[in-house]
Amino acid sequence: MTFDDTPATSPPSLAEAKAQFIHLWGVSATSWGVSKTLAQVHALLLVSPKALSTEDIMAQLTISRGNASMTVRELLDWGLIYKELRLGERREFFVAEKDMLQVTRCIIRARKRRELDQMKRSLDQLANLPGDAADVEYQAFHSTLTDIQQLATASDKLLTKLMQVERSWFWDKFLKLFL
Amino acid sequence: MTFDDTPATSPPSLAEAKAQFIHLWGVSATSWGVSKTLAQVHALLLVSPKALSTEDIMAQLTISRGNASMTVRELLDWGLIYKELRLGERREFFVAEKDMLQVTRCIIRARKRRELDQMKRSLDQLANLPGDAADVEYQAFHSTLTDIQQLATASDKLLTKLMQVERSWFWDKFLKLFL
DNA sequence: AAGAACTTTCAATTATTTCTGAAACATATG
DNA sequence: CATATGTTTCAGAAATAATTGAAAGTTCTT
Numbered sequence: 001m002t003f004d005d006t007p008a009t010s011p012p013s014l015a016e017a018k019a020q021f022i023h024l025w026g027v028s029a030t031s032w033g034v035s036k037t038l039a040q041v042h043a044l045l046l047v048s049p050k051a052l053s054t055e056d057i058m059a060q061l062t063i064s065r066g067n068a069s070m071t072v073r074e075l076l077d078w079g080l081i082y083k084e085l086r087l088g089e090r091r092e093f094f095v096a097e098k099d100m101l102q103v104t105r106c107i108i109r110a111r112k113r114r115e116l117d118q119m120k121r122s123l124d125q126l127a128n129l130p131g132d133a134a135d136v137e138y139q140a141f142h143s144t145l146t147d148i149q150q151l152a153t154a155s156d157k158l159l160t161k162l163m164q165v166e167r168s169w170f171w172d173k174f175l176k177l178f179l
Numbered sequence: 180m181t182f183d184d185t186p187a188t189s190p191p192s193l194a195e196a197k198a199q200f201i202h203l204w205g206v207s208a209t210s211w212g213v214s215k216t217l218a219q220v221h222a223l224l225l226v227s228p229k230a231l232s233t234e235d236i237m238a239q240l241t242i243s244r245g246n247a248s249m250t251v252r253e254l255l256d257w258g259l260i261y262k263e264l265r266l267g268e269r270r271e272f273f274v275a276e277k278d279m280l281q282v283t284r285c286i287i288r289a290r291k292r293r294e295l296d297q298m299k300r301s302l303d304q305l306a307n308l309p310g311d312a313a314d315v316e317y318q319a320f321h322s323t324l325t326d327i328q329q330l331a332t333a334s335d336k337l338l339t340k341l342m343q344v345e346r347s348w349f350w351d352k353f354l355k356l357f358l
Numbered sequence: 359a360a361g362a363a364c365t366t367t368c369a370a371t372t373a374t375t376t377c378t379g380a381a382a383c384a385t386a387t388g
Numbered sequence: 389c390a391t392a393t394g395t396t397t398c399a400g401a402a403a404t405a406a407t408t409g410a411a412a413g414t415t416c417t418t
Contacts, residue, residue, distance in 0.1 A: 014317055017308045021324065024301050031294055033212040035376070049319035054395080064378045069396060090386070090393055100326040115210055122203050129196045129248035137195055145200065147279040233365080243408045246368060269363050269416070340413070 008171050018047050022061070037063060041071045042080055042096065051093035053085040079106040105163050116152065123149045197226050201240070205230050216242060220250045221259055221275065230263040230272035246294050258285040295331065302328045 008023040012020065022043040029039030040061055045052060053059075058068045072094055075081040080103060084093040097103055131138035181197040191199065208218030224231060228296040231239075239249045251273055254260040259282060276282055306324040310317035328341055 009318060014310060014314075014320060017305055018320060021305055021320075023296065024305070025214060028298050031212045033210045037376080046323050047320045049315045052340060066379065066393085066397075067377055070377090073396085091394085092205065093298060098323065098326075100330050104330065108252070117205060120205050122199075126196055126200055126203070129193070131193060135193075136228045141197060141200075141226045144225050144277065147277075151221075151279050151283065218407075244365085245367075245409065246407055249407095252366085271365085 018044075021047060035071075037061070037067055037071050038074055041068070042075055045081055045094060045096035046098065047077075048096070051095040052061050053091050053093050055091070057094070078110045101167055108159050114154070114157070116156055118151050120149075123152060148166065197223075200226060216240070216246055216250050217253055220247070221254055224254075224260055224273060224275035225277065227275070230271050231276040232272050234270070236273075246257070257289045280346055287338050287342050291335070295335055297337065299328075301329050302331060315357075 002106065004112065022040050025043035025046075026036040026040040030036050041057055043061055052066050054065065057063070058065055058074070061068075072081065075094075076083065079097070080095050081094050084095050086093065109115075109162060123145065126151050127142070129142070129145075131142065133139065201219050204222035205215040205219040205226075209215050220236055223236065223239055233244065233247050233251065236242070236251070240247075254273075255262065258276070260273050260275050260311070263274050265272065267342075276285065284286060302324065306321070308321070308327050310321065310326075312318065
């Protein structure tokens with residue numbers, strides 16, 4: 001990526017805009033409990049028309065080999081990037097899933113599994129606690145837990161539906177229905 | 180707290196269950212970029228039938244006065260708890276909003292304002308970057324940014340609708356439509 | 359206006375998370 | 389099998405974020 005010296009008043013170069021987008025994606029991720037590097041590697045690949053090697057990623061984001069390796073592996077787990085193998089090349093290249101509907105599905109799937117499903121198990125256990133229905137302390141606990149459980153179940157079902165939804169249905173029916 | 184000698188196999192006492200819930204809420208919050216203490220104070224008040232003072236909160240969660248004060252303030256900002264003032268009492272008591280639909284609205288409102296709205300502004304700026312439509316690098320950048328923008332706009336509208344939705348509509352129509 | 363009761367602030371400390379870099383590991387090639 | 393090329397691991401370092409606690413601030417009471 002070339003260095004460039006344009007004055008502050010002109011529109012940013014493509015390289016600058018990419019850097020800004022990568023930065024933005026990193027900052028946003030952080031406030032949703034996702035590691036900055038994970039998001040930045042994702043952003044870099046999202047705006048890259050061709051597959052990048054680990055070396056490319058290290059160089060562009062100035063991160064260590066270890067970090068790049070771990071991060072790429074996690075993105076593969078999420079399903080947000082793919083390996084691209086080339087004949088006669090030892091090293092691996094990576095491309096991002098570019099379809100944002102698909103990206104959304106991956107993110108919902110991963111986070112639902114990791115956090116919502118786990119939480120529902122704990123809630124089920126706690127909400128079943130037997131107790132004295134006349135005790136105001138017990139009542140407060142039990143009714144709050146039940147309400148949260150209900151909300152968790154509703155969220156779960158909604159997210160499951162959203163993941164399964166067809167592209168055409170999504171853009172045609174769903175959006176027009178609500179928006 | 181009362182004397183209790185039950186073996187490990189029996190159901191947990193109410194106090195234990197509350198502690199577990201508070202812990203669960205704290206852990207879950209952490210993975211969504213929300214501070215542990217914020218969530219734990221919220222959880223404590225959610226399962227407390229009566230309003231608690233700052234002292235109560237400090238004691239139950241063993242946190243410092245400063246932490247309790249800051250956290251309570253932030254929960255007030257989110258709209259998740261209310262002050263309860265008592266005649267002839269200097270100190271303030273706090274109660275949680277117990278209605279989980281309302282709680283959901285507060286959380287959506289706060290996070291949308293803080294993160295989504297801010298992000299949309301940045302995206303608008305970046306997606307407008309002029310460039311050479313024949314350049315594959317530019318194309319990749321521009322089309323990805325446009326897609327993300329579209330997704331952000333759709334999310335925004337959906338969240339706005341969700342916040343405005345009536346309770347009856349939500350439980351009757353929305354859920355039955357999808358779930 | 360001085361003291362009591364309570365709240366807020368913030369610099370310093372502590373805890374947690376993330377990242378680095380070098381060594382170990384894997385695999386292809388001469 | 390020795391070397392070259394590339395990947396993974398993980399203990400310690402560095403960066404970030406959360407928390408404390410004591411001092412300053414506020415408000416009520418007499």
